Amino acid sequence: MKTIELKPPYLIFVGDAVEESYAKTGFGMIEWRRELCKGQIRLPGCQVDLGIPSLTLDQAVAEKVGSLLIGTAAVGGRIPESWLDTLVEFVEKGIDIVAGVHTRLNDIPRLRAAADQSGARLIDVRVPPEDIAVGTGRKRSGRRLLTVGTDCALGKKYTALALEKDMQAQNMKADFCASGQTGIMIAGKGIPIDAVVADFISGAAEQLSPDNAEDHWDVVEGQGSLFHPGYSAVSLGLLIGSQPDAFVVCHKAGRHHIMGWPDFEVPTIEDVIERTINIGRQVNREIRCVGVSVNTSSLSEDMYGLYLDDLSAKTGLPCVDPLRDGTRKIVNRLLMEFPNIGRNE
């Protein structure tokens, strides 16, 4: 198995969540993969509603649901005892359980026993596949775009998903490639790159975006930042293994220090562009930046446009807030930079 692969369609387990912020994964599934979500499961006391049908076990079986996705986090990141009866019922019907929680599903005896019986899989999206090779650096067919960042947690996954959507809307062949746990649930496949053993990081990134049609774009979800005191090695391995033709820098307006590392300043967008090109050239001479994606949630409706215009003037690049404007401007730049292979005829 070269990447994790989930079996659709899905049922989203919301559990007994009382606040929407706990069910971010569930909402992400609805936002980006509504068509694959047959329904939700809410336990008594649940105060979160994803706005899709609630299904019973029998209805799920009738709908041929392949996987039950844990779309919520319990306090402490564990699987509470109160969820187990329901999860076991689904496993007994041969439906896979997919989760990205601290407790490994396979370490829960009741789930393990039921899965051994029915053949259902218990998939921890935090656990990388076993067959990961050392990176070869071999040039692969097809094109790749990577989202990179000035820091963690500022929209690299969201930007990649928005680009996939806007590229497909332009009739381009594009697929989101997930490198983190929530992304893997949304994409239905991927590798949690931060959990791979050091020697195999760029190899994992190569497996994540294998050979493809010449006019196909893999839109690779970035991780961390090349300038991060804790996670830069992950970002570097992902850059080297993805060997991107194009990249988009993601940033959060108003964030001046690395989140959780108050002694480290966030690098400038120009610094990120320069270093990404310098390093990326080792594996792809054509690498270039095609845009900047900014989370401007800290700026008012009046201010954010000025901020982006100013940034655009300074960098010479299309600058967008993907949540407010989408990424269409960046897609246009991509089509301009790669005129022959961007769009299907």
Place this chain on the structure above:
Amino acid sequence: MKTIELKPPYLIFVGDAVEESYAKTGFGMIEWRRELCKGQIRLPGCQVDLGIPSLTLDQAVAEKVGSLLIGTAAVGGRIPESWLDTLVEFVEKGIDIVAGVHTRLNDIPRLRAAADQSGARLIDVRVPPEDIAVGTGRKRSGRRLLTVGTDCALGKKYTALALEKDMQAQNMKADFCASGQTGIMIAGKGIPIDAVVADFISGAAEQLSPDNAEDHWDVVEGQGSLFHPGYSAVSLGLLIGSQPDAFVVCHKAGRHHIMGWPDFEVPTIEDVIERTINIGRQVNREIRCVGVSVNTSSLSEDMYGLYLDDLSAKTGLPCVDPLRDGTRKIVNRLLMEFPNIGRNE
């Protein structure tokens, strides 16, 4: 346990090796840590001799040997059946076994059972300790020198060990810090950094060279190369976590392509210096290159001096072959660059 820690003194197990090249670890122990090696164990048929006394089990016990180090590799990198009787005898006497082979010692039932009984440890130097935290980027006390490379396997460990020796000879406080399996056996401690999970690489490097006296130098064994298509993430994490004040570039004369990656050219020494400084500055503004260490085994006695002189003129740095000349010239440069903290009074 923050790093692997071995219990000296040692007995070196040479097994039934028939060629010296299989016993490189054993010879390395003798070269760098002769004073810790009480003797060797050679099985019938062994044609390799480390030149130190052969001890019996009883003599080893009388000498208070702490660990039996597997100083040879069998074909296939496993522990052959023919070694087991001997290894088990030592374990039964409470002597640790230390190895860096493919088979995990703990997966061999006879060894495991004997160790459970006696309390001896079975230490795989390829397995990192469990307590590794994410890198903090916090500036630590004391000084650090890192060996970096234009490629793998060209003398980063050897150079670091030669520097340790030459620095100590200059009355400097210096300790070799091992980041790979053979280095860990020699140093008696360390972390196999390439086996650490991606998110924790720079954190592991921080644990490898913790706070120390202001006039103390950790000489950190480098891994891979920032320009390597497979292993650059390891090199980057090690650079960020070591936050070196000084570094030495290691190179092999006549190697033009990355070993095993024929499509990738070896970077120039100047490129390695530039990138190491650019990235290293994130965690240490004072970082500088203090020398170049070249494996000139491909050059004749007449030629190598000319090669090093030429390189020295081009880079403005002391350039040595550590095997031929030692690293004294580099240590002198280090003392010049850090005049107040280099030497004990």
